[in-house]
Amino acid sequence: MSAQASGDSVPGPPTGLMGEPGPAGRYGEFGGRFVPESLMPACLELADAFATAWADPAYHAEYSGILATYGGRPTPLTECARLSAHLGVRLLLKREDLAHTGSHKINNVIGQALLTRRMGKHRMIAETGAGQHGVATATAAALLGLECVVFMGEVDIERQALNVFRMELLGSEVRPVGSGSATLKDAVNEAMRDWVATVTDTHYCIGSVMGPHPFPYMVRQLQRVVGDEARRQCRELLDGADPDVVVACVGGGSNAAGTFAGFVDTEARLVGVEAAGGAAITTGIPGVLHGMRSQLLQDESGQILEAHSISAGLDYPGIGPEHAHLAALGRATYATADDDEVLSAFQLLAETEGIIPALESAHALAWVVRQARELPAGSTVLVTLSGRGDKDVAQVRDILAARRRS
């Protein structure tokens, strides 16, 4: 299929990997802008608006200012003494769980909410899986006085009831989505459908490095604060050295993209960890969904398959196009973790370090737990802990109780 790439003639940026993707939004054969004509003008407007904002010191000052005084940045880098001893590697955590609203999602939504205001729009819509992006968007909307509607699959509403209530407390409306698998991909479909009808006054605040250009690029830039901070913090801690391995979980891939952006030009090995039941790189095939060409779970006709995992935030049959490109180049590798490994890692971090991670983030830890013995002794491993596990506690309690009974 790779011979079908049509935009490869757009020259890459001199900065090399993870630079600007060019006006067509290509990452090798991946990316692009596959939206109905009704949305094309809005995507072009957004690309312009983001380029202008990103070049404007006033935008950066406001974005960084809010992240510092409201969002809790910089988030700490935590060295895990007990878990390191247990695993035999030096484990560092980038603590996005300590950011306001409990995950890295806040970095992206503050940037997009400011952009919404700059574009003169007064309403944001968002999709959410675990509810973290929905909560973050609702938060940014409250902060900046924007209207906000969040689309969420009915299955996820069940799994993440507390986050639904949080969004409502924050003044947002949560619209249940019952079509398809009633999870994240269907919430994206429904948000897109709303956007086609409301695009003149509404910004679609996409929650990950996915969708039509400029979203994958814009969201990566808004999340690169994670990687840039972590790199500085690692160099301080490691006497100027970089970690040997950098690991992050991957749903759409925003915390991983933000993390990798800080290390892509170092010697560090980059590892993205997908849910075993939603492994777009490991088992996906090139295709086009939600406005982008990427790796997708699909059948032989091209029907999209449903992803299944313990964590709603990783139940997505695709992956951001830049990850598909990094995988094709071999600059990053992508592995999977299954539900059992994830639960064990979740408990292990709680018991050894006093940190309850999000189930999504526990995928990254699960990879380290499994691979620690294969890594050279004394390796330094940085894991982005993308979020905290408060939202998952009830679900994990039920699963563990059910296991004890059986």
Added chain:
Amino acid sequence: MSATTPIEGDRASVPGALETTLRDRRDAGAKLLVPYLMGGMSNDWVQVLQAVVAAGADAVEVGLPFSDPMMDGPVIQEADVRALRRGTTPQGVLDDVIAAGVEVPIIVMTYYNLVFRAGHRRMARSLASAGVAAAIVPDLPLEEIGPWAEEADAASVETVLMVAPASPPERVRAICRRSRGFVYAVAQMGVTGERAALGGEAATVVGRIRQTTDLPVCVGIGISTPAQAVEVCSVADGVIVGSALVRRLVEGGGPEAAGSFIAELRTALDAVG
């Protein structure tokens, strides 16, 4: 070829079967009626197809069911679900189209992933061998159309493009240059589905298209009743009627219900044509 440069259409190429049919009908003073059906939605969908043709359709749009129809409202989503539940595949729909043996041009409407997965050349050739005249791929905008358009042109499958209310004039010009068969004027910003009343945008969109091309112009998205069809045809050459027809089928109607609804639309349009 750069993906950012809109493809220049070669309007000197020989008009295809769809364009010829629609131009002839228009020149004869008729208004064009293009119903939309979901391929493989029910056991009797081939009979439904034959019935709408017998009732006076000038061409028929046949949907290939897709798991994630981003441009479609609840009615057509339901039709997708039913078709997929029956195990419908793109080739299955094309085989049915061959079996139906209707005389009017068939336009396949499909989301791009089904084309991409099959491969551009293979899909274009499959459509051509099934006698399909044209294709509409709503999530394949002008900037990304190159690889598909090349294969579709080579297989003589006309690719119909859409102009939206949001499309600025320079895009309208580029889209009309590259569109084949006719130009699809999107009546309103939004997904497919019936509307109680049409906004005024359709007339504006049609006006912009007319300034740049003499291809037939059909209006779709939301056209639900004979009165609305007539209203739109005061400016346009024809209408595409999807959800209003599919809803009747989703609610249990068969070839007869479909035929009588299309006959109603035909009668109304003929009265003004």
